[in-house]
Amino acid sequence: MSMLLALMPLRPILGEYLRASKLSLAAIILAIAIGSTLSVFAPYFFSRQLDDLRPAGSELRWATAFGIYAVSLGLLVIFQRGTQYLAVIQSERLSYFLSRQFFARLIRKTPDFFIKYNPTEIQSAQAQGSQSVAALVQIAFSALLPGLGTFILTLALLGSVIDAEIILIVCIYGVVFLTLVMLANRICRPFMERAINTAQENARFVGNALFMIEPLRYSGSSAWMKDQFARSAETVFSNWRAYALRRIVFVCTIGVATAVQFAVTFYLLLPRYQEGALSVGDLVLFNTLLFQLNIPFELLGQSIDETIRALVRMNPMAKMWAEAEVGNIVDTGTDAVSAHNGVVQVENVSYQYDNGRGANRISFSAEKGRVTFITGESGSGKSTLFKMLLKAIEPQTGQILVDGKSLASISRETWFGQIGVVPQEVAMLNDTVRSNIVLGRIFDETRLIKATRRAAIYDRILEFPEGFDTRMGERGMKLSGGEKQRIAIARAIYSEPALLLLDEASSALDEQTEAEIMQQLRNIGDDMTIIAITHRHSTIQARDAVVELQK
Template sequence: MTALDNLGGTDTTDLTRRGFRVLGIGIGRQKALFSLSIAFSVLFGATTVADAWVLGWATDHVIRPSFADGDVATGALVTGTLLFISAALLRMIGVVGRRLVGGIVYYRLVAGDRRRVTRKYLQLPVSWHQSHPTGQLLSNANADVEAIWSVFMPLPMAIGVIAMLVVAVATMLAADLVLTLVGLVVFPLLFVLNVVYQRRQGPRMAQAQSLRGDVSSVAHESFDGALVVKSLGREDEETARFASASEELRDANIAVGRVRAVFEPVLEALPSIGVLLVVLLGIGRIESGATDPGDVVQIAYLFTIVAMPVRAIGWVLAELPRTVVGWDRVRGVLDDPTRFPYGSDDLPGSGPVGLRTEGLGFSYEPGEPVLADLDLDVRPGSVTAVVGSTGSGKSTLTSLVTRLVDADEGQVLLDGRPVAEIEHGALSAAVSLVPQATFLFDDTVRSNITLDADVDDETVWDVLRTVQAERFVAALPHGLDTQLGERGTSLSGGQRQRLSLARALVRSPRLLVLDDATSALDPDVEQRILRALAERSQSGGPTVLVVAYRKATIALADQVVHLADGRIADRGTHAELRERSAAYRDLVDAYDQAREEVDHE
């Protein structure tokens, strides 16, 4: 929103120009439907003028003769009524078509860009996602896309109005030249006033919108910190803070209202003044016989019905800045050059793969390496525990070996093959990562585990048994078919982690990477799961790389790698490391002091 809020009147011509260019692109994307909506809109514009023409005609051919003769001119009257009704009918068709088809154009444009943006999200690498705030990305695919195209809602009408004005001036010219001059003064004036109105209102509206955001953030913050506010007795100060934000918003809203209060009566009065002028001038024209009363009535009526639609042009111009801002943001995503190409090699063979890293180096910020010169060797079918304190690079290592992220230096090899050369599907089939943070889809339990892979229920249940999740899944109202979207919140962190583990196991990976994936589990459950995993590994199951904390877990590993400050401080078996490294002892003991005693019970 911020960029939008900053839009004052700065460089409006450029904005308008760019806005029109975006309009052109949108029209190009929905040529056929857009043309159809314009056709409807022109029909609407023409029939609006026709309505006035019918009144003029009826005045001259029905009303005046009838009143003059004292006898109903039946034939003409029937024609007049039918003309009124058919003009209205056509106009109605025009309006329905314009609004409906125009709406479809808008919704199609929005849907199209949402597809584009989300496809791009799926292409962009994980590192890109990590460097962009979630909220921003969601907003790009939602609000920003809507902001670009919302101008298409009033656009067909605005174009129809232009057609209407042309037709109106033409009919006026046909009726009376002098009276047309009134129209040629009033219509442009209406148009200019509308534009001035929107220009003045725009920044005020943006200001109000931004203050609305401020009020909302004060409320969010204050309620989120309610415990602090209450326990320190700061309710009065908080209320004062909120009140001052609200009062600013109030004043901004009133400022918007004041501008409206000035412009709207003027915009309403202008056509009326036009009518009065037409009547005044009409006296002379009729007296001189230059024009018929019907023409005067027609032109007067035209003013009353044309005034309102003319506003649509102002709406379009008002929307253009948003269009440009939204466009820039969405293009920012779509044009992002970041690529993450996968190789084309297969990963032949079956059974556990060996993992090796050579001189692995990685940093998030230049000059602050997270991992440096890391050589790791994991034998196929073995269990390796990675141990280290916060910030030692454990999670980064898991992202690198599963190729969620590419290393800055060195390479990761699976069975001697660089991961960068392996095809995406082959890699994901061979390697499963269970990340720290569980992510479940708004879908059924089954789909969350199989992710549409071709796996039968028996296998799913088997895996659920392994991860100690069979009982709670069976207890769900629809078992595997339970929708997690609705029940997701009722699952505990541990339950979610177990589903996440099952998801990895069900695919029988050849390398399983667990990044602190059991943190929410009770220790005994964790132990049971890990033992089952270790057994699997020994009987031809996956090679396991596990970021571990608990001593009991570490003890299950064939090899322990102790990471410190992005480097391997030591490696060996748990017993060896314990024997020779004080730092390792400290680390592991500290981890486990709580656990140890609980476990001993």
């Protein structure tokens, strides 16, 4: 099942890759064909020249013949080495398509996905996936296809020049070799899977540890953290070591099989040489080409081994690839919603999770001109209501209306164009203040200044060393909590939304800073409908609307 899971992301990635790489694929296949032909032609030509050697009088012919042989070897090196670098180009191209498609799927994942996986874990899975597809391409173009081409040409030549019995011996060797490969993979794969799975768990641990590095230091837990990582890393190493040691046993077995093959073959050929049926050139040709006949089997075995390893490495990314994505609710009305009035009506909505928690029979109305606060005890449904307003989930009963139109009939993309959101945990890029506010949307200097003024952060930004071009540090660590919160609000209102949603957006701030931010929001409340979830009643004023949720 795990192998089939790994194939899931490969289908669309390979489809895009093949459509975009027709000319480059034709070029590398042609290079492989020429290289395979030269690898057989060069030793064959050399063996014929040996048989035609004369003591004297043919110096010009010898020089010409061996000159041709030398040029053939030079071209062989060019095409073989060139093919390897063409394969690098193809592997990097495929990795590019994988990275692009994987990221495109990431941004469509449900919120639960980002609870289940942390950024370091996701990055590790993506890196292993890229390495896997790169390995598959390298195997195909550097080993498998050249090996098969050389094998077919060599087999045809030896069969015509020497004897069909040699072909039979080679085929028996190939069957023995591939049987041993499959047996070795069956024995060794569990160790490889354990090593890769443990490495992925270690990536998750590192991601969690880095996110809370300061609390770990404050708690004196640095030694515990290092020990946890070291134990996991040791498990990874011990499994890879067990895998490699078992592969060494397999290599020794192959060495014995190769020795037996050559001994039996020479035993059959030497009497024919003594009878004059074979020349010295034939023996030289055989000795050279028999290795080339064995190489394809070895390359095929290597390809099987590397393919299995690549597919196992693909599993972490494939699991993430298969995780649920946010669906796009199809519009049943017009393609766009115009929430000019900004009236949001929540009518008797309910949503129950499997554990029985959720939101039950919530009703209220929110409009421009005042802030609507959603309060209630933990478990009363505040977060569930927020998810319904964001269309992350749909009400099981009841409905939400926006200016009289059902929210269920509005697509997520259309809805997101009408709202601004300030989450409980503000995420910041390690980029400039400007980039963190605009976030890739169409840049408008007037809107940027207006948004930062309305969020009461404009003057403070101008005091930064480089103003709007000041980099904020990883996760915005160079800024205070209040500064980050105001920048998050500026980000949310940059697109001038009709509705602003805040989910405990200032809960981590002190009461004075929270009060200042909420007052600033009241000042812009005439321009947009504001719904804010909070657990602090101290921030609520008499003119605010309050919706108290009950369990």
